Amino acid sequence: MLILGFSCHYHNSAAALVSDGEIVAAVEEERLSRLKNDPSFPARAISTCLETANSTMDDVDLVAFYEKPHRKLARVLSTAIRTYPAGREHFTEVLTKWGRESFWSPGEMRDQLLALSPSRGTRARWNRRFVFVPHHLSHAASAYYPSPFTDAAVLVTDGVGEFSTTTIGEGSPETGLRLLSELRFPHSLGLVYSGFTHFLGFQVNEGEYKVMGLAPYGEPRFRDTITDAVVRPHGDGSFAVNESLFTYHVDRRMYDMAAMERLFGPRRAPGAELTQVHADIAASIQLVTEEMLLRLAERARRETGRAKLVLAGGVALNCVANGRILREGPFDDVWVPPAPGDAGGAVGAALQAWHGHAGGAARAPRRPGADGMSGTRLGPRYSTRDVRAALADHELGHVVLPPQDITATVARLLADGKIVGWFHGRLEFGPRALGGRSILADPRSPEMQRILNLRVKRRESFRPFAAAVPRDRAREWFQLEGRPGSLLGAPGAGYDSPYMTLVAPVHPARAFELADPVRRLGGLDVARNEIPSCTHVDGTSRVQTVTPEDDWLFHELLVEFEKITSVPVLLNTSFNRRGEPIVCSPDDAVECFLDTDIDYLCMEDTISWKTPAAELHG
Incomplete structure (x- = not known):
């Protein structure tokens, strides 16, 4: 049976194709439309998934949408009634937008699906083949079913689904997947974090990463203010948001500006200079988020009795908090899908x-510790003919090499301090580049972090980068280990983190003695250890573990780099510029390459350069 799942109408639309319970294709609409966080109906993504599976809409047996639109409307109506008359203006605006975009969405989506069908079948046919999955159940399914675990507790935390903002559930062969308890709107940890994202001058639904990255530069001196006046934790792991301060349920404002500024000082204007106060605010909301997620994890263990945990929802993109749950929480294992946000809801649906x-x-048996995400390589694949055409269109010089020479040559370039765009195989699904559409660099250079941020990524200089390492070498470089009952990492053997969803301290054996650890803003170009360009100011790194089974070529590149440098680690960041989605096609890759200070471009069996002086010889 072929099932199409999709998400849209909020942000970051996506489509996924499941064949007899196995994920065969998934892609975000933004990668194809080239519009960051594209929320529109994912016609391109659906078509691409079908092409990848050599199928058409006429082959699809069932279509699943990642939420229930009418249940969401019920939440909007009930909230408006509860907050009347304060919320009437917001209610009118939302209801008008809903009537224009979402209230009619079930029928409209059927019509758009019919437009993709070669035979243009009848709408009645699709009425029998269309299901709406509750938002948090879609999130939960995206985490539990592909996970490496037979049974697990499930914790979903995001902004808001229909009514739910936080959900605890469990999955097992005996019970199936079921949701057990929930917190309801407006009490939302995700929306509070987004509110602070806005207060710090970053874009909501895009800048939350920046708050997480800014936090280590600060001290959490506003922590008590937040737990007293903004979001108050309860003893059972739940929490309550101060509805008079955070007003996203009443009007377009996320919070009462005057009240927030009395608590935390003036709001930072977008693009304004970052100060220590801003870093301290970021550190404070990050710490509160981590503490509340740890309490929720403890509650999930009490409610379910399960020893494994899977996380989903947009808050599960907070890889710093995920790392703390693994190290300090009550579970033997923690697994996070590569796309825990709304894009992943397409897979879950x-x-x-x-x-x-x-x-x-029930899902097909897997080898112990393996998951069902195919290393996230679920998007389109481009042929060497596509690569050659893109290079010819831009008249780029290049050489064609066999795989073993590709890895040896690129490893040498990286060891010489060059920045390489790396484009191989199918496109990754989710917000992280994992060796399919990556920018790679030498982690040993303390200057590389600043060079990449300013001259390639064109983003804020304080942003950190991730580290890719062979899984069997990870324990030598990072404090990322399992417990006695762990499936994903026995003690002393290193822990599996294939999707960059966990942050861990760099191993103390790799650290340098520093008189001044320099955690203030501007301190990232200090050589704290042997891999400074992918180490944050607090001595941690977002870790990607790589195995030959997941990606033979990328793993071989790490091996070749170690032969030259004695370091089996590479800096890995997404292949894109600020404000743009990760590149998808060879044309996208060439355009980004030419418009940035990337030195070489490696696509499939070719290595390209921009000027004759950079031409490879020998």
């Missing part, structure tokens, strides 16, 4: 439709 609506069998 399709999987839930298979297991909950189509009567699909």
Whole structure:
């Protein structure tokens, strides 16, 4: 049975295709439309998934949408009634937008799907083949069904679904996937974090990463202010948001500006200079978020009795908090899907439709510790002919090499301090580049972090970068280990983190003695250890573990780099510029390469350069 799942109408639309319970394709609409966080109906993504599976809409047996639009409307109406008359202006605006974009979405989505069908079948046919999966159930399914675990507790935390903002559930062969308890709007940890993102001058639904990256530069001196006046924790792990301060349920403002500025000082204007106060605010909301997620994890363990945990929802993109849950929480294992946000809801909706609506069998057996995400390589693949055409269109000089020479040559370039665009195989699904569409650099250079941020990524200089390492070498470089009952990392053997969803301290054996650790803004170009360009100011790194089974070529590149440098680690960041999605096609890659200070471009079996002086010889 072929099931199509998709998400849209909020942000970062996506589509996914599941065949007999296995994920065969998934891609975000933004990668194809080239519009960052594209929320529109994912026509391109759906078509691409079908092409990847050599199928058409006429082959699809069931379509699943990642939420229930009418249940969301019920939340909007009930909130407006509860807050009347204060919220009437906001209610009118939201309801008008809903009527224009979302209230009619079930029928409109069917029509758009019909437009993608070669036979242009009847709409009645699709009425029998269309299911709406509750938002948090889609998130939960995206985490539990592809996870390496037979049974697990499930914790979903995001802004808001229909009514839910936080959900605890469990999955097992005996019970299936079920949700057990919830917190409801407006009490939302995700929306509070987004509110502070806005207060710090960053874009909501895009700048939350920046708050997380800014936090280590500060001291959490506003922590008590936040837990007293903004979001108050309860003893059972739940929490309550101060509805008079955070007003996203009443009007377009996320918070009462005057009240927030009395608590935290003036709001930072977008693009304004970052100060220590801003770093301290970021550190404070990050710490509160980590503490509340740890309490929620403890509650999930009490409610379910399960030893494994899977996380989903947009808050699960907070890899610093995820790392703390693994190290300090009550679970033997923690697993986060590569796309825990709304894009991943497309995968979850399709999987839930298979297991909950189509009567699909339990998932196929996997080798111990393996998951069902195919290393995230679920997007389109481009041929060497596509690569050659893109290079010819831009008249780029290049050489064609066999795989073993590709890895040896690129490793040498990286060891010489060059920045390389790396484009191989199918496009990754999710917000992280994992060796399919990556920019790679030498982690040993303390200057490389600043060079990449300013001259390639063109983003704020304080932003950190991730580290890619062979899994069997990770324990030598990072404090990322499992517990005695762990499936994903026995003690002393290193822990599996294939999707950059966990932050861990760099191993103390790799650290240098520093008289001044320099955690203030502007201190990232200090050589704290042997891999400074992918070490943050607090001595941590976002870690990607790589195995030959996941990506043979990328793993071989890490091996070749170690032969030259004795360091089996590479700096890995997404292949894009600020404000743009990760590159998808060879044309996208060439355009980014030519418009930045990337030195070489490696696409499939070719290595390219911009000037004759950079031409490879020998």
